Amino acid sequence: MTSPHPMSETKASKIVENVTSTLETALGVLETFGDLTANVPYLNTITGVVKSNKERVNVLFDKIGIITQTIAESICTLDETQRGAAAESFRGDLEKYHSVLVDAARIVNEWTSHSVMRRVLKRSDFDGIADNLEKKIETFRDVFSVARLARLSQGQHEANNMLAKLLNSDTRSTLKDWLKPADVGANYQDALNKKHPGTGKWLLENSLEFREWTYAPTSFLWLHGISGSGKTVLSSMIVDKIRDPRWLYAFFYFDINNPNQQKVNNMLCSLVHQLSAQMPCPPLLKLCEACQNGEILPSNSELLPILKELSGHQEIYLVLDALDECSERTMLLEILASILEAKLSTMHLIVTSRTEITYFDIAKEAVLVSLDEAIRGDIELYVGDQLSNMGGYIAKNKDGIRKQLLDKGSNMFRLVALQLEAFRKSGGTKSKVNQALATMPTTLAGIYDHILEMTDMPEQVCRVMNWLIFAMRGMRLAELIDALAFDFSQDSIRFDEDERMDAQTLLNACSSLVSVPQNWDAKSVVRLSHASVKDYFLDSGSTKCGVKVSDQEAQGLIAKTCLAYLNSFSLIPDISVLKKRVSSCAICVMALGLPSEALQKFCWRLQSL
Incomplete structure (x- = not known):
């Protein structure tokens, strides 16, 4: 990504002085960084929403205007050399702020649309969603302050972060030795590496349910689908989306391949360890001392209050993948129910599982999203791109082959991926490809039978x-x-x-x-x-x-x-x-x-x- 064009003090001042509304201030500043926001067509959406619903969202967009004016004023205080030094760090924050503005526009537009208002929604607390939007927007006040931009321009921000990490390293090492958290980062990276470009947008960018989960208080979203539907990859994309130092987040992957990722205690130790790295937690240190200074592993009943304590101070996002791979399923659902019963307004919980797990009572508390049909567009994109990279007979007949793969793929990423692998091994000749299509199993069990x-x-x-x-x-x-x-x-x-x-x-x-x-x-x-x-x-x-x-x-x-x-x-x-x-x-x-x-x-x- 290229650096933003230098912005003169005159141009920045003009943006602040010549506005007709607080929203136009925000849009004007973001437009100045044209190369940064050119591909996001949100300008007309936001202005249209404000014109038709100005009274209802006036407070929300006033907040946007104030924060964005801070951006312009902060930039004005830096000379051209300082702006260049701060540009890269500032760019990332600006993109995140931009993303929140887009969410704000879409949420307001959806909530004031007659077609949406007539729907029976699981989450109907617009005031709560608006409150959390304001909180998110407010976090940018310090991010875009004059003092922080000055620190960025002098490289002090990174130095301060490094010092804080060094000062905290002994405590972190003690907690890690005690809690023995599973290496869920490996699962995250492995799944994220399998992500196909362009997939997941139906959820992360276009889903009302996901936006409500992001901003609604005490939100609980449950993604479910058949085996092989790409749930773990989608979980990693969600983790990638929520990773931000301005709020707390933690994630856990239940994994049949790793005994350290199959029990409820494994999950709680991992979540508490991740969250304690993001904010001080004196109760956790006291518990460590009580457990013979880390010689005894804490119990679930000891860890659960710590998790709730960590969750009660600021926005927190938890992502739990593959509940069906937990060896203590009943206990897991009881723990989740306990977390939800605490009614923590800052808590945002998202889980994935196979569909059969959603038959338990706790699922009634969640907004349920089925992946079985929702991911078809992602599978189409994946198959099309994979076939485009193959030559010979496949390249000449990719449209027909693509249709047959999708028809027999049963909305399973894994099933389609295994069949594409079979194509590669076959040499791609007409006879081999047609034979593979004619005998293509429509279930994963059929594929595994064929392998044996x-x-x-x-x-x-x-x-x-x-x-x-x-x-x-x-x-x-x-x-x-x-x-x-x-x-x-x-x-x-x-x-x-x-x-x-x-x-x-x-x-x-x-x-x-x-x-x-x-x-x-x-x-x-x-x-x-x-x-x-x-x-x-x-x-x-x-x-x-x-x-x-x-x-x-x-x-x-x-x-x-x-x-x-x-x-x-x-x-x-x-x-x-x-x-x-x-x-x-x-x-x-x-x-x-x-x-x-x-x-x-x-x-x-x-x-x-």
Whole structure:
């Protein structure tokens, strides 16, 4: 993005002096930064709204005028060199202010429209929404003050922020060691990287429900959809939208791949840790001291009041993704109900889940938004762009192929993405593409059936599933390879390092059932690619290709493998050779964690070395 054009003092003063309304002041200043706002057609919308509803929104737009006049006056105090130094930081704030103005115009327009007023809305407190709009606008008063712009021009703002972080680093480290928050930032970045350009606008820019959630007091929005409808990516886009130092925000992703992201306590620890980094929280420090100075993990009943305390002082936005992947669903819904019962006017809660979770009573308190039809436009955009990047027969017939994909895609991003991947692997010839379209499954289960049918090592794939679904922690690629280096047809199995499979061969066999980082290596953690993969293998306890995937089967497999793995070392008399073998075997750490008398004896032997 280019820097804004320098604005002379004469031009800025003229904006302030020659206004006919407070709103025109705002519009005039923003128009001055033409390259910054040229692509947002909000000018006529706002002026039209004000003309027809001036009395009702006069106070709101007076506030806009005051803040915007502050912008102009602050700019006037800086010389051209100072304005250049402050430009980049100021630009980001101006864009956020601009976004709030657009929201204000749309909300007022919608609430004064007869067609909208006739609707039975879950949130009907316009005064509350207007109050929160004013609060949001008011936060810009200090942002655009003369003093702050001067600090920005001298680089002091960043220095002050760095000093505050350094002063607080010891406390932050103590709280992190105590609460052990899950690395939800990794989920956020991973999902955001999957975002396709242009998608999500139907919610983030055009949805009345989302704008009401942003500004209405005690707002609760629940996005629900079928498996594979893109809920987690959408959650990350929402987090990206609300990230702003002028209010509090926190997020949590329930994740079947991570045991540290499946329990209610995991969620509460993460939320409290994130929020405490944004504002002081003396009660949290007292609780840490009460928990033997961080030696004891706090309980849910201790953390919940802290969360409410943090939420009671300023606007707070919470985003919780994939409620259906929480292993303590009933407890989770009880915690959410408790948060809502507190009636905190500053609280804005948004959650995502599969549709079946919305049948619980707590959903009656939420504004429900179904993704099943809403995301069709996003899927169309995604499919169109993906096909445009393919050549040959696909490029020549992309319109027809696009229509068939959308018709059979069942409004599932994942289903369509898997089919596009199949196109890429097919070579893109006419016969292969037409065959793929003719046999394209219309469900995720059908796609997964096809993957197992195409692999030449289905039993190994199912054993991988048993490890990934039921192991106590995430499995590294090297560990999975070692876990398969056995002849399972024998009653007495023994680890054979010469039976280690090539890593790429294993990943190819598992195909789209698993995911690894783009630049993977032997230490990379292998994950289920989607929650629907777990559902598929556990469905009705069915057996896939000769190997059953179930809790009982997995625990037997894991115990048998670990014991046989460790037993293979028992015949090595030379201590130096044993040390070398143990250090080179990837799964040894997990095997040593298996509780049994034999393992305890082996551990004692290792400890004595």
